[in-house]
Amino acid sequence: MNVTNTGGPFQRGHRIIFVHDHRDLEHEDRVGAQVRSFLLSNGVDFRMSRRTDRKKWIAVVFLGWTVLAIFGLFVSEESPYLLFYLLLVQQALFVIGGVMGSRSDTLRLPSIGELGKGIVSGIGLFTVNTLLGALMVWVFSQILGSEKTAQIVLGERSGVELFLQSGEPGLVKGVVFLLIISAPVSEELFFRGLLLDYMRDVVGPGLATFTAALIFAMLHFYVVQFIPVLAAGIFLGILFLRSGNIYRPIVAHATANGLALAALITSL
Numbered sequence: 001m002n003v004t005n006t007g008g009p010f011q012r013g014h015r016i017i018f019v020h021d022h023r024d025l026e027h028e029d030r031v032g033a034q035v036r037s038f039l040l041s042n043g044v045d046f047r048m049s050r051r052t053d054r055k056k057w058i059a060v061v062f063l064g065w066t067v068l069a070i071f072g073l074f075v076s077e078e079s080p081y082l083l084f085y086l087l088l089v090q091q092a093l094f095v096i097g098g099v100m101g102s103r104s105d106t107l108r109l110p111s112i113g114e115l116g117k118g119i120v121s122g123i124g125l126f127t128v129n130t131l132l133g134a135l136m137v138w139v140f141s142q143i144l145g146s147e148k149t150a151q152i153v154l155g156e157r158s159g160v161e162l163f164l165q166s167g168e169p170g171l172v173k174g175v176v177f178l179l180i181i182s183a184p185v186s187e188e189l190f191f192r193g194l195l196l197d198y199m200r201d202v203v204g205p206g207l208a209t210f211t212a213a214l215i216f217a218m219l220h221f222y223v224v225q226f227i228p229v230l231a232a233g234i235f236l237g238i239l240f241l242r243s244g245n246i247y248r249p250i251v252a253h254a255t256a257n258g259l260a261l262a263a264l265i266t267s268l
Contacts, residue, residue: 054198057101060191064093065219080166083159084174091186098189102246106193117247118239122255125235129256130263132228137192139140152224159265179261186255191216191233192240192249200241209237222265232256 007090059131075082110118117244140149163175191212199208220229236249243249 009228049220054194055103057097058195058198061093061097065090068093070131071079076164079167080162081173084163084171084178087178088182089160091182094186094190098186098194101198102189102193103197106197106240106246110245114243114245114248117243118251119246119255121235121239123259124250125232125252126256126259127261128235129228129232133225133230136224136227149224156222159263162267164265176261180254180255184250184257187216188236188240188246188250188253192237192244194259196211196237196240205241209234209241213237 008191062237068086070200077083102232136152140152144152160175160179163171166172172266194216195196196208196212199211202208203211213230216233217230220226222229232253236253238244239249239252
């Protein structure tokens with residue numbers, strides 16, 4: 001570094017000019033390149049590590065769900081408590097996978113406004129799903145006949161009705177808990193907070209939203225109500241992507257389930 005005097009005693013003063021040696025500049029360039037390379041490589045490694053962890057949790061949840069589904073095939077409807085406990089274990093699996101695999105910023109506590117938007121979205125979701133469900137019943141009635149369609153619809157809601165009509169207060173309270181609290185929390189944590197968020201980094205938000213919703217609908221094993229559940233999954237995925245927070249789709253899901261449960265109870 002050289003210090004050069006550029007003014008005389010009657011000028012404004014002395015100006016100090018830093019003149020870097022060419023070798024100093026080359027050294028700084030090499031150091032800067034090494035630092036950038038280090039940060040970039042570690043950033044990529046971190047992202048790849050996080051993506052791998054999420055992928056592992058997705059695999060663990062699907063494996064556990066498969067085991068529970070196979071076990072459930074051998075459980076009779078005459079054992080409603082055992083079926084109920086299987087559902088609880090399944091949803092606990094979704095919660096564990098969702099919490100462990102989700103990004104921390106998607107789990108941040110929501111504002112009152114976000115919760116309010118979730119409730120409004122849930123009312124809209126219930127309304128659209130009810131209309132879409134009625135449309136699908138009409139479509140299937142034209143194809144399969146009214147009697148066959150009615151049998152399929154009754155079969156699709158038989159699980160909930162089994163608990164509600166069991167005469168067991170514990171099971172009735174349990175199904176209310178499952179539908180309004182447990183299912184919305186567990187399913188949104190896994191299908192939106194983990195699965196959709198992971199797939200967004202792989203295939204983009206649009207295809208990720210549809211694919212996560214498709215898997216969500218397939219795992220419900222519905223026929224007549226398949227399209228309404230698929231549409232609900234897409235809608236909840238859009239809510240998650242737009243809000244960047246898992247609580248809005250959770251509240252919307254819980255609101256829609258609560259209204260659907262109330263409608264079902266009044267029809268029994």
